[in-house]
Amino acid sequence: MGGKLVELKNNAKLNSWYMDIQSQKQSGLTVDEWCEEAGMTRSTYYYRYKIVMKALETCLAAEAGKTVQFEALLSPAPANESKEESIRIRLGNLEVEIPPGASPENIQAVIEALKC
16 A cells, blocks of 8 residues: 555656646746746756656556557458458558448547557
């Protein structure tokens, strides 16, 4: 339980620091000007920036390593029964073929999976 409390506090701190970074970027002020207005030293701002960026990198790396679940697609009709052409999508070494008559939900699931 103690570990979860520390994790929550760290997440709150990182979120607060992230919001400060976003505030500076949206303010149109330089880092020095923003820090002066916020009552923060430049070194504190860049320390927090570095910690937030590392946390984001770690989070993105963890997301990239997750397994993607694919929805089962219906089997296409045999080639001799269908004169419609299927859709083929190639992405690097990956090729996906969407058969004629595939439901919009199945097509959306394939597209979402390819976005990863």
